[in-house]
Amino acid sequence: MNKDKVTLILKFPFMKTILTFLFVFGISCVTFSQKVLNSFSIQQNKDSIVSIYPFVDERNHESYMLLHYPNEIVTYKFSVGFRKTDSISAKIELKKEEYIVGHSFEEEEITLFTTKDNFQSIIRIVVDFENKIFRKDPFDFKINNENIITCFNAEQSFHVLTFEETKNEIVSFTFKNLDAPETRKFDLSKIQFTDNDNKSLSLKAVFFNKKDDDLSPFPIMSFENNYPFTLMDSYVKRKLFFHDDKYYLLLNYNSNFTHVLEFDSKSASVTDYKIPVSPLNGSYKNNSYFMDGLIFEQVSNSNEFAFSIKNLKGEILKEHKVNLKESINFKNSEFRYENSETDQPVKIKNTKSFLKRLHKTNPAISVYKNHSNYLVTMGGISSKEKSPGWGLLADLAINGILILNGEGGYESYFYNNKNGYKYKSVSFDALFDQNLNPITRAVQATGMDKLMNFIDNNKESSTIVFFKRGSHFVLGYKDWKTNEFVFRKFED
Numbered sequence: 456m457n458k459d460k461v462t463l464i465l466k467f468p469f470m471k472t473i474l475t476f477l478f479v480f481g482i483s484c485v486t487f488s489q490k491v492l493n494s495f496s497i498q499q500n501k502d503s504i505v506s507i508y509p510f511v512d513e514r515n516h517e518s519y520m521l522l523h524y525p526n527e528i529v530t531y532k533f534s535v536g537f538r539k540t541d542s543i544s545a546k547i548e549l550k551k552e553e554y555i556v557g558h559s560f561e562e563e564e565i566t567l568f569t570t571k572d573n574f575q576s577i578i579r580i581v582v583d584f585e586n587k588i589f590r591k592d593p594f595d596f597k598i599n600n601e602n603i604i605t606c607f608n609a610e611q612s613f614h615v616l617t618f619e620e621t622k623n624e625i626v627s628f629t630f631k632n633l634d635a636p637e638t639r640k641f642d643l644s645k646i647q648f649t650d651n652d653n654k655s656l657s658l659k660a661v662f663f664n665k666k667d668d669d670l671s672p673f674p675i676m677s678f679e680n681n682y683p684f685t686l687m688d689s690y691v692k693r694k695l696f697f698h699d700d701k702y703y704l705l706l707n708y709n710s711n712f713t714h715v716l717e718f719d720s721k722s723a724s725v726t727d728y729k730i731p732v733s734p735l736n737g738s739y740k741n742n743s744y745f746m747d748g749l750i751f752e753q754v755s756n757s758n759e760f761a762f763s764i765k766n767l768k769g770e771i772l773k774e775h776k777v778n779l780k781e782s783i784n785f786k787n788s789e790f791r792y793e794n795s796e797t798d799q800p801v802k803i804k805n806t807k808s809f810l811k812r813l814h815k816t817n818p819a820i821s822v823y824k825n826h827s828n829y830l831v832t833m834g835g836i837s838s839k840e841k842s843p844g845w846g847l848l849a850d851l852a853i854n855g856i857l858i859l860n861g862e863g864g865y866e867s868y869f870y871n872n873k874n875g876y877k878y879k880s881v882s883f884d885a886l887f888d889q890n891l892n893p894i895t896r897a898v899q900a901t902g903m904d905k906l907m908n909f910i911d912n913n914k915e916s917s918t919i920v921f922f923k924r925g926s927h928f929v930l931g932y933k934d935w936k937t938n939e940f941v942f943r944k945f946e947d
Contacts, residue, residue: 545589557613561632690819834882
């Protein structure tokens with residue numbers, strides 16, 4: 456095989472096809488600081504690796520990496536210092552339509568959850584390091600795939616949310632190392648949903664409006680607040696966040712307000728908040744993001760731009776408004792225009808040109824907490840189009856880069872690969888301190904920026920995977936020079 460190129464075959468949940476990705480990068484140039492955590496040998500027949508699944512036990516910060524071969528699963532265990540402390544393998548075959556979708560920790564056991572036939576059934580694989588055994592057991596449990604609205608990992612457990620149309624309720628299934636998932640039912644029948652003309656909307660119309668997010672695998676996309684999501688993800692109008700043992704569902708189906716549903720799993724209660732959007736003159740577009748109990752809101756048209764930070768009571772904590780003749784003095788970067796079919800972003804000269812381009816896109820905003828500061832990316836993205844020959848791409852993988860968050864759930868991070876989505880975007884960055892005041896200094900590179908820069912400057916082929924552990928990002932890749940699997944750490 457040509458060492459300058461490697462084809463990595465990954466099995467992604469919720470997809471009916473196996474996608475083949477091409478990675479071409481080297482390991483000789485490192486622009487940003489990083490540290491090698493560990494390196495170790497793995498089975499040499501790398502072509503047989505079907506997928507890699509890393510995850511972190513947040514109770515003790517131990518890390519695990521599962522290698523899925525055609526007829527075998529190998530799991531490695533790493534200490535806090537990333538020293539390999541144990542490994543276990545078993546002859547377990549995952550069938551063609553069977554994918555690992557989540558995990559949970561319970562005492563000394565790890566439970567992996569797989570699905571087949573697009574969530575028609577859930578199967579668990581128990582990894583018992585103490586007794587050095589794997590157990591594969593099917594749940595006596597079925598889910599109607601049409602009703603699934605999202606799934607994610609949080610609080611050491613795997614969660615699936617479904618929508619029961621006839622009862623106007625959301626059902627939460629929490630999978631642990633138990634014989635059956637924990638079930639919570641949330642009644643939404645008394646909550647009003649209305650369109651811009653104040654006409655009633657059904658829950659189905661709110662949740663399943665595919666015009667908003669036509670390439671998402673589920674109607675609602677889940678977000679991890681400790682990841683720097685890009686506008687490729689955050690332009691969606693239905694976002695789910697997990698904060699302080701509660702689910703927060705942000706709905707931007709009405710331009711007059713942001714509708715927030717707060718789900719309390721302990722009491723199985725739902726609280727709804729309708730936060731008025733800061734209006735502009737004439738028609739406008741809006742979107743929002745949730746972080747630390749705050750709503751970060753962007754509103755724009757071809758003549759004006761507004762950014763505000765509000766609490767769940769709808770109180771405006773900070774607000775900035777400009778017109779097309781004014782400068783956005785709180786931004787920390789240049790206005791930029793990007794086209795997936797070209798290599799470099801283009802600088803946009805002023806607010807007027809920015810708003811003109813922004814008005815032709817879907818509004819998007821994302822927030823990342825870098826230490827105690829809030830890094831906010833604002834702008835818009837055109838409708839995403841799949842390049843010819845590509846199957847359905849789930850939100851867990853965009854353009855060839857697979858990321859799994861510290862809890863083990865699948866998240867996405869955009870990597871500019873011309874073989875994936877076609878898109879155009881405009882954006883800028885702004886930085887705010889813990890008191891929500893603008894910070895005037897230049898935006899510093901995040902750990903993910905450093906990690907992506909490392910990948911971009913590689914010249915050797917590698918099979919890669921990356922995830923977040925604690926406050927830093929970890930990149931794992933196959934080093935052709937040493938024939939070992941290497942882990943590197945990148946910090947914000």
